[in-house]
Amino acid sequence: LKGNIRVFCRVRPVLASDSSENTAKISFPDQDMDCREITVQGPEEKSSLGLISAKNHSFTYDHVFGPRSQNAEVFEEISQLVQSALDGYNVCIFCYGQTGSGKTHTMSSEDGMIPRAVRQIYDTAHGLEEKGWQYTMEGSFVEVYNENINDLLGKAEEFDKKKHEIRHDLQKCQTTVTNVTTVSLDSPEKVESILQRAWANRSVAATKANERSSRSHSVFILRLVGDNSITGEHSEGNLNLVDLAGSERLSHSGSTGDRLKETQNINKSLSCLGDVISALGQGKEGTHIPYRNSKVCKL
């Protein structure tokens, strides 16, 4: 209802580990009203007359969450989108930002968007049973690393080796990935074990699992199929929860070999995603959407 594409901004609190002199000066001019604006103070500059000044950069979003915001508040804003997936729509939620900005905290921590979405869907589906709806909920979790798809719920030994293809069924408007593990989410507690399994697999596959996860995109795919025994209605929806690779501008200079390849793939896939979202945002019928330019867009 609020538009096809919405952009929120979340600012995480300053952590004890952050160096104090590099802390950005951020203000929230309308935090008591609409919570849509954020102002970031640029670096101080000295003019030829010796005056010190700093430029303010202001940005407007559909909503701005300040440093004291909790995951529950963020989820409130997206819960309608989660509901849309139950109604048979395809929904994508992306976390974008530099490494350390709070993407994984928002998306996959214990009280993050993934567990909350699963719980909400489970509760709502349960409530719809008396109206004749029977839902099945399936989850997969994949990683896109160097334009390669890995099954985070599969075997760690097969990472970067086993091939997975993305298939589109244009008629059904459905996208699937071949040979990925699918887990039936028949209880809301299952999501915990899925997140743990994914994390354990990543730790086996990469000695520096944290670093690897910052340099790959992870996509939690929830597929919801509903059948109504009273009305005969059928609905199929997908909810994709995406934790993107760190958006820090990576310099090509100085990196070689594997690092250079990683860097190029991240830069390319994030800029392709920008192109896709910008084309979708124009909302014109018949606009070419360049989905094919990278794996994460295709997915």
Ligand code: ADP
């Ligand atoms: P990213 O996934 O973007 O690299 P993380 O989610 O791992 O970043 O966050 C980096 C660190 O900041 C973690 O230690 C995380 O617990 C902490 N953090 C992030 N967001 C918040 C928040 N809103 N409140 C408290 N701590 C946070």
Ligand code: MG
């Ligand atoms: Mg992360």
